[in-house]
Amino acid sequence: MSVEIRDGKKILVTPISAEDLKDIKIGDIVYLSGSLTTCRDVAHRRVVEEGREIPVDVRNNAILHAGPIIRPIDPDNGKFEMVSVGPTTSMRMEKFEYDFVKITGVRVIIGKGGMKENTSNACKDFGAIHCVIPAGNAVVAAVCVEEIVKAEWRDLGMPETLWNCRVKEFGPLIVSIDSQGRNYFEEKKIEYNKRKDEQVAKISEQVKFIK
């Protein structure tokens, strides 16, 4: 069972199957327990463009678009502490995400802001979701990390290293693309743009200062 309800919270526990995500819809709020790996620009490029094998198994697990602040505890034995971690703009990974999901089999992508068709098609075709964690909340996110299990591709430097974490009730995660391919931000933007045009017209009537 990969979806648990505890204290009214819906918690996805890795490994997660496509079937587990079937009833999760855009706008839902969920949490994640288990395997979460930070993965951003260059790691996506290595997997998709360079064809390199990702050294952390993210199949049926989760990735986080983020560049954390890490403190070494015992770096010779690979021990690190997560000080501060928050999502970065997911849109930068949009270009790679269809192929990334296809190749790696990742189920949950966490980041900031919306993504577009490459990602929503991947979510629909391969059974995955994209979620946002409210940004600017780096301490809330860091304290959900129980342990940094391993660090790979460390040649990329602290922000870009694949930090494979064991997390407990990481969230809140707001589902922005579901496995049917519905896209929360893209649907919202239609509303926002309509109301924006109305407001521009309304305000313009009251600021005719040049006469």
Add this chain to the structure above:
Amino acid sequence: MTQVEKMTDMIAKFVGHTAKKLPDDVIAKLQELRAKEDSPMAKVIYDTMFRNQELAVKLDRPSCQDTGVLQFWVKCGTKFPLIDDLEALLKEAVIKATFETPLRHNSVETFDEYNTGKNVGKGTPTVFWDIVPHSDKCEIYTYMAGGGCTLPGYAMVLMPGEGYEGVTKFVLDRMTTYGLNACPPLLVGVGVATSVETAALLSKKALMRPIGSHNPNERAAKMEKLLEDGINAIGLGPQGMGGNYAVMGVNIENTARHPSAIGVAVNVGCWSHRRGHIIFDKDLNCEVLSHSGVKF
């Protein structure tokens, strides 16, 4: 300890404090907006934000991992004894704060494209100078300009025929394209002036004004209110995910303009608006106006 060392330490400590605790006016405004949201999603987002700010103080960590590029707007009296040393000591204070707080390394040298690892570089921290004649005081605004809220920044010159209607469209267009990803509720700074650089600088200085303050010009103040209500009515809400309030305020700063041009710029501060305001006298006695309870 020399006076230069003393002021360096005080600035470093104050900058570190602003990474962990938001200014009083921002906290008060976020509390007000939190109470006025009714959707379950907006409530969860605000609960997370307030829990994060409590944990940041409790665990003594920066509340957001992006501690930005440091920017200082200095209003320095010509008789302030450390005026000659100020720019160098601000840079030193940023290096000190970077290791003590700790702050993320956010200074990448352009063209050579490497991170200096010290959070300072050519021209960073940014220092905006205003010289105040016949004064021996030094007033400093500190600001952590994070990547997310720097991205929506935009300036252009409109033709007078576009008028303030054009200014309105310029600002609102930016909110629905970039603003929603810049961590609303935002503080929106607008510069209305004579060229791109005058408008751009004013749009940043506008973000240093306290929330709830108004432009002294009656029409400009009216436009601040119209834009605030208008952006809220778009419904972006917290984090751009929908809700009743998307801004903490709109601050407009202005100058006169060339008859043929309206320079306009917009700059935004995210909900985690890490602005500090401190005033030193000639003996380095200081008063902190942005944050209550700061001790040196």
